[in-house]
Amino acid sequence: MSKIKTPQAIRGTQDIFGADAEAFAFVVETFERVRKLYRFRRVEMPVFEKTEVFSRSIGETTDVVSKEMYSFEDRGGESLTLRPEFTAGIARAYITDGWQQYAPLKVATHGPLFRYERPQKGRYRQFHQIDAEIIGAAEPQADVELLAMADQLLKELGIAEGVTLQLNTLGDGDSREAWRAALVEYFRAVKGELSEDSQERLEKNPLRILDSKDPRDRAFVADAPKIDDFLSAEAQDFFAAVTGGLDAAGVAWSRNPSLVRGLDYYRHTAFEFVTDRLGAQGTVLGGGRYDGLMESLGGNPTPAVGWAAGIERLAMLVGERGEAKADVIIVAEDDAVIDHALRATSALRTNGHASEVIVTGSARKRFDKAVKAEPRAILSYASRDGIVEFKLKATPDMYEVITRIVNEFR
């Protein structure tokens, strides 16, 4: 019989463990705490949806739909897709579950998302995000609230240093279209001098030329038409209210006129918190206003704004998070005292002390394991001439507490 080959993990998935898992948990716990401070309500969403939920909202614009989604047919022949983002599913639920009644609705969630991409630093096929949305709020103060929450989150994670909030406006639908037309005209005139990629973008997604990394493109980006010259009075007022609100709320920001969104449903505010500490993946948290999304899913026109952030990237910035040391390690120095050790362990845990019991190896090795674990206290049991005795090494405060607990059942 040939040896069984262990199946390997799927490309782009991760088995997160130890200090990395602690950092991951720290990000999620901090998010949960901050989200409650801002009174965002928790939602749990399905991990997959009908493919249309995503394809309709994303539109035909890019090869995102055809190439980057994990889609498959179920047994009934229906095309389903593992969620590549939270927003579309939440928007669908807003319509199908009658959440209009709660508008303006502030919701937050987190969990795994799936995109069929080549993995690289901070990018995985199954990755995880935290997400916050305000649906049914047209006022710029909603944008401010959302950004203030993001800002506080990054500060409480201790990673605000070196992270900057970049802000832009895409204007309303008409502003955006006029700007886009001007950009196409401008870049078309110099098409031959652009990078090959940007010549492609000119046809498929001209706004993206603005954040091209190619120096040949960057030379022209500086003098490209600015959205500011195409903004309607309303759009100007809206953006001014957002920036003014941020200043009032004490949120630092900087204008980035090249910051764009690829999808058509985005309007007005677009933002990214960016760092230079994550290689090619500089965006730590991003979002914007998506007033056009609900209609693309067959709902009533509904203003909305939201953001999402990759937990893996935040966890990388958070850095090593040690696993907590045990309060008490209980050592059964020989097998005759294992039951005593188990009773003590149980009592200590019941009283809220993180405890672990060691019962294998020689007496010396058992104790050595306890010492290496660096607990606040070591409680060791041994039998001598048939009599069970225990010894305790602990800090003075722990000594008293443990002695009291252990003596209760002696």
Added chain:
RNA sequence: GCGAUCGUAGCUCAGUUGGUUAGAGCGCCGGUUUGUGGUACCGGAGGUCGCGGGUUCGAACCCCGUCGAUCGCCCCA
């Protein structure tokens, strides 16, 4: 989809111009001191050097292919 770099014990890595039975640390298992002290010391198990071909008297090392990983490009909802 494209490019660069890398694949040696469970983990982190050595391995000198290609030259005997491929090493270390950690971890694991066993042993030594029967002790108001112990995180030490000694020993052992564990590797067809990612996989498949080729060159050579001889390959972990050189060449080709393949699979995988990492980083970057494209894309980024």
